[in-house]
Structure formats: structure tokens, C-alpha cells
Amino acid sequence: xxxxxxxxxxMSVIVNNPxxxxxxxxEILKSLDKDRSSLYxxxxxxxxWCQYAIALLWSxxxxxxxxxxxxxxxxxxxxxxxxxxxxxxxxxxxxxGHVLPNSKPLFDYPSYFKELHIGSLQNALEQWWTKNTxxxxxxxxxxxxxESLIFEMLINKSNGLRLLHCESRSxxxxxxxxxxxxxxxxxxxxxxxxxxxxxxxxxxxxNLLSTIIENSHQIHRLVLTPHHEGTMAQKVPKLIEAQQCLxxxxxxxxxxxxxxxxxxxxxxxxLTSQIKSLTHADFRKxxxxxxxxxxxxxxxxxxxxxxxxxxxxxxxxxxxxxxKSGQLSxxxxxxxxxxxxxxxxxxxxxxCTSIIMMSAQTLQELSIDYINSDLVQILxxxxxxxxxxxxxxxxxxxxxWISTSTLTHxxxxxxxxxxxxxxxxxxxxxxxxxxxxxQLECRYNIAPxxxxxxxxxxxxxxxxxxLDVEKIDDTLLEVVADYSRENGKCVRELxxxxxxxxxFDQRLCKKLQxxxxxxxxxxxxxWPLLIGE
Numbered sequence: 001x002x003x004x005x006x007x008x009x010x011m012s013v014i015v016n017n018p019x020x021x022x023x024x025x026x027e028i029l030k031s032l033d034k035d036r037s038s039l040y041x042x043x044x045x046x047x048x049w050c051q052y053a054i055a056l057l058w059s060x061x062x063x064x065x066x067x068x069x070x071x072x073x074x075x076x077x078x079x080x081x082x083x084x085x086x087x088x089x090x091x092x093x094x095x096x097g098h099v100l101p102n103s104k105p106l107f108d109y110p111s112y113f114k115e116l117h118i119g120s121l122q123n124a125l126e127q128w129w130t131k132n133t134x135x136x137x138x139x140x141x142x143x144x145x146x147e148s149l150i151f152e153m154l155i156n157k158s159n160g161l162r163l164l165h166c167e168s169r170s171x172x173x174x175x176x177x178x179x180x181x182x183x184x185x186x187x188x189x190x191x192x193x194x195x196x197x198x199x200x201x202x203x204x205x206x207n208l209l210s211t212i213i214e215n216s217h218q219i220h221r222l223v224l225t226p227h228h229e230g231t232m233a234q235k236v237p238k239l240i241e242a243q244q245c246l247x248x249x250x251x252x253x254x255x256x257x258x259x260x261x262x263x264x265x266x267x268x269x270x271l272t273s274q275i276k277s278l279t280h281a282d283f284r285k286x287x288x289x290x291x292x293x294x295x296x297x298x299x300x301x302x303x304x305x306x307x308x309x310x311x312x313x314x315x316x317x318x319x320x321x322x323x324k325s326g327q328l329s330x331x332x333x334x335x336x337x338x339x340x341x342x343x344x345x346x347x348x349x350x351x352c353t354s355i356i357m358m359s360a361q362t363l364q365e366l367s368i369d370y371i372n373s374d375l376v377q378i379l380x381x382x383x384x385x386x387x388x389x390x391x392x393x394x395x396x397x398x399x400x401w402i403s404t405s406t407l408t409h410x411x412x413x414x415x416x417x418x419x420x421x422x423x424x425x426x427x428x429x430x431x432x433x434x435x436x437x438x439q440l441e442c443r444y445n446i447a448p449x450x451x452x453x454x455x456x457x458x459x460x461x462x463x464x465x466x467l468d469v470e471k472i473d474d475t476l477l478e479v480v481a482d483y484s485r486e487n488g489k490c491v492r493e494l495x496x497x498x499x500x501x502x503x504f505d506q507r508l509c510k511k512l513q514x515x516x517x518x519x520x521x522x523x524x525x526x527w528p529l530l531i532g533e
Contacts (some may be wrong), residue, residue: 012173012400062116062124074124075131081150084110090151096141098132118302119169125150147485148175156182166205174204178211190216195236196226198256206231213242222247222354226285228257237270246274252286253309258285268292275299282306289349290316294325297358304332307347316351328359334367353378364388370400380405396426403430411439428454439466448475455483461490466499466523474504479514491516495523
């Protein structure tokens with residue numbers, strides 16, 4: 001065989017057989033799932049790439065939808081879904097006077113649907129309703145007809161939801177999804193469920209939750225917004241017990257209220273059914289007692305524990321019963337209370353100290369509101385693996401132990417009652433050589449001279465510096481750049497909080513990237529001591 005023929009044969013094999021198998025294409029696109037603009041560009045490669053990209057884009061069209069900023073996006077999504085309605089559904093809407101698009105869809109978009117955000121979908125429907133109905137049509141047409149038909153199509157055509165966010169935001173009565181024939185199939189595969197117990201519920205959300213309890217047993221993550229007693233809150237313990245392998249139980253603080261002691265106790269009791277699988281527990285606005293701590297101590301795979309804005313009726317101390325219950329195996333612990341909360345008493349210092357002592361042998365990350373001499377003794381002598389420490393109040397006399405620690409991350413904040421960041425120059429002298437990430441949160445501005453004094457006196461080479469301050473100007477930016485330059489370009493990333501006022505020349509920012517490769521100007525400060533929404 002001649003050389004030209006062999007080359008032609010090789011080329012035909014390459015052309016006729018995809019270089020990448022379909023499962024590889026799918027994995028590549030999944031890694032780009034967070035960047036929707038990239039996924040749109042991949043739809044233009046070829047038919048195979050287009051199909052996978054479209055399936056991903058339309059699996060969660062409402063997930064990152066910001067309806068307040070983009071008033072057209074939700075409207076356009078609904079317009080596309082209207083082209084996918086059955087002829088019977090179209091006739092029902094046209095009979096009310098609606099003019100629907102005549103175009104046929106390129107794909108069966110509802111079949112890709114995997115993440116249902118009830119409130120976001122309702123907002124998108126209201127956008128379409130506002131843009132496509134006048135006052136005459138609204139007198140004879142019914143919004144609930146539109147909502148019911150779209151919800152029914154998405155539920156019945158879905159091959160199984162992986163995420164469901166149960167929160168109704170519509171001013172209209174929500175459609176009852178449990179009446180749809182495909183509801184059981186849709187909820188059977190749910191992996192993440194979010195429930196807002198402060199929603200105004202006409203009964204439809206409660207019915208939906210009952211259906212989920214009966215049919216959904218593979219939920220790995222449960223996110224709950226607490227509220228005072230209600231029908232949805234009463235069903236939460238049964239929901240927990242119905243799961244076979246719940247890994248994450250998280251709560252989102254609500255301004256509406258909190259769970260009372262009996263409801264809180266029922267939730268902790270239900271978590272005893274998940275002691276083998278639970279890895280993350282985030283409790284907010286819930287009552288916490290010794291029995292709660294004993295239950296968590298039995299969760300041997302628990303790695304992170306958040307107790308934010310929690311309350312108690314009496315102190316928890318290291319009693320014999322607690323010592324017998326074992327140790328907490330967590331590596332990350334967050335203990336925080338909003339002192340502006342209407343409920344005066346959060347977790348006491350005695351309770352927090354007991355929790356820290358029970359997790360001392362495995363603890364690596366600690367975020368806390370207070371520090372005293374007892375805690376300093378524990379931190380410096382009894383937590384051998386601590387690498388990350390975050391504190392809101394920072395009396396300098398209580399931070400001397402940091403200089404001999406092996407911390408790699410330190411976060412200091414003056415947001416708290418009667419708190420302020422100690423003189424930065426003194427802090428610089430305390431920073432241990434092992435530190436790579438320093439995070440500062442100040443209510444006011446940091447003077448360039450103070451920053452220079454801190455960086456000049458520190459014995460470490462910081463790789464990441466995170467600043468959440470009032471403003472950053474040219475001088476402050478140059479101080480950080482000088483420090484990085486003098487230490488062999490050690491600072492790899494400067495994070496500037498998104499709400500910080502920028503008063504420096506953007507051209508200077510680009511120029512300084514030779515010594516600071518990454519200057520993140522849209523940094524959303526993930527301060528570990530979360531007050532809540």
C-alpha cells in the first residue's frame with residue numbers, strides 16, 4: 001500500500017469515528033456547567049456536542065436566573081416552553097384568548113428538566129403574563145391555567161428531578177403538582193431538597209411534601225428554612241426518617257422566626273436515623289441541648305458542624321454522660337450568634353467550650369465569636385491539628401498564641417459587639433511563618449501606613465490576602481504589591497470584596513499583575529461566621 005493510500009485511510013478513520021466517546025464529551029461539558037456562556041458556544045461544534053450542551057443548559061434553566069436584573073430572560077424561557085405544549089394544552093390557552101408562538105421546538109426541552117425552583121418558575125410565568133396580556137385579556141384569561149399547564153408539562157415529561165426547591169412566591173394560588181400523573185416519577189430521584197417553612201402555604205406545598213416523603217428516599221442534601229409551627233415544619237422529622245442516606249442537613253436563617261424546643265428536639269431525634277451517613281450539619285435558629293450534642297457525637301462520619309443563631313435553655317458542660325457518648329469527629333466547627341437578634345441568649349461560652357473540647361482531637365477549622373483565657377489555653381495546647389482560625393472579636397492580649405501556632409489561614413473581623421481589629425502592626429508581628437492566607441474584614445478603611453506596618457513586620461510569605469474594607473485606593477494597592485515584590489512575588493491572589501469602593505486606576509491594576517497574578521475585584525467574601533440571609 002502506498003504512503004498516500006495509508007494516509008487517506010487514516011484520515012477516513014479519524015473522520016468517520018469521533019475522537020472522543022460520548023461519555024467523555026458529556027463529562028467535559030459537565031465541568032463547564034457553571035459557565036453557561038461556554039456551553040452555548042459548544043452547541044456550535046457539531047450535532048453530538050450540541051445535544052449534550054442543550055441537555056445541560058435546559059436541565060436547570062432557572063437555577064442562575066436573576067429575574068430582578070434581567071426582566072427578559074424568564075419571559076423568553078416560558079416562550080420556548082410554550083412551543084413544547086401538547087395540542088390540547090395549546091387549545092386550552094388559545095380558547096382563553098392567548099396568542100401563542102407557531103414555531104416548533106428544535107429539541108424536546110421539557111424532557112431535560114432536572115431542577116425545579118418553584119418560586120423562580122412562578123416569577124418567569126408572571127413575566128410572560130405581564131408582557132403578553134393586556135387588561136382586556138386578563139378579565140377573561142386565568143393565570144392559574146397557564147401555570148398549571150407549564151408545571152404539568154415539566155413534571156410529566158421530566159425523567160426525574162435531582163433538585164427541588166419548595167418555595168412559592170406567586171401572588172396567585174399555586175397549582176397542586178400532586179395531581180399530575182408523572183409526579184411520583186419526577187420526585188423519586190431527588191438528591192437535593194430545599195424547603196422554606198416560612199412560605200405562605202395554601203396546602204399545595206404541604207401536599208407536595210407528603211408525596212415526597214412517600215416516594216423520595218435518596219435525598220442526600222436537605223436544606224431547611226426554619227419558622228414557627230406550621231404544617232410543613234411538622235413533616236420535616238418524617239422527611240428525615242424517610243431517607244436512606246442523608247449526607248447534608250443544612251438550615252438557612254430566616255427573619256420570620258425559629259423552631260421552638262419541642263420542634264427542635266424532634267428534628268434531632270429524627271437525625272438518629274442518619275448517624276451512619278451524615279457528614280455535614282448546619283443548624284440555625286434551633287434549640288440546642290445536651291441530648292442534641294449526644295446525638296451528633298454518634299454521627300461518626302460527621303465532618304463539619306455549624307451552630308448559627310442557635311439558642312439554649314441551660315448551659316452544656318462536659319458531664320460524665322457527654323464524656324461517655326464519645327467525641328465529635330468533626331474537622332470544621334462554626335459557632336456564631338447574631339447579637340442583634342431579637343432572642344437575647346445564644347449558645348453560652350460554657351456550651352461552646354464543651355463542643356470545642358469534644359472535637360479537639362480532629363478539629364482543623366474553627367470559627368467563633370468570642371475568645372477568653374480558657375479558650376486560649378485549649379487552642380494552644382489541646383487542638384493539635386488546627387490550621388484555620390476565624391474570630392470576630394480580636395483583643396490583642398488573647399492572640400499571642402497565634403505566633404507559635406501552625407495556622408495556614410487566619411480571618412479577623414471587627415463586625416461584632418464592642419469589637420475592633422487590633423493595631424495591624426502588632427498583628428503582623430504575631431503572624432506565624434506557616435500562614436498563607438490572611439483575611440481582614442473592617443467596617444472602616446485600613447490606612448496604607450497601617451497595612452505597610454503589618455506586612456513589614458510579618459515573618460510569613462502570604463500567598464492570598466483577602467480584604468473587605470470601605471475602600472481601596474492606589475496607595476493601598478501599591479503597598480500590597482511592594483510586599484509581594486520584596487518577597488519574591490509571593491502573593492498569588494489579592495481578593496477584594498465585591499462591595500468595597502474601588503478608588504484606584506484600572507491601568508495600575510493591570511500593571512501590578514506582574515507581581516500579583518490574580519486581583520479578584522468581584523470577590524464575594526465568604527466570611528465563615530454567617531449571620532444568615
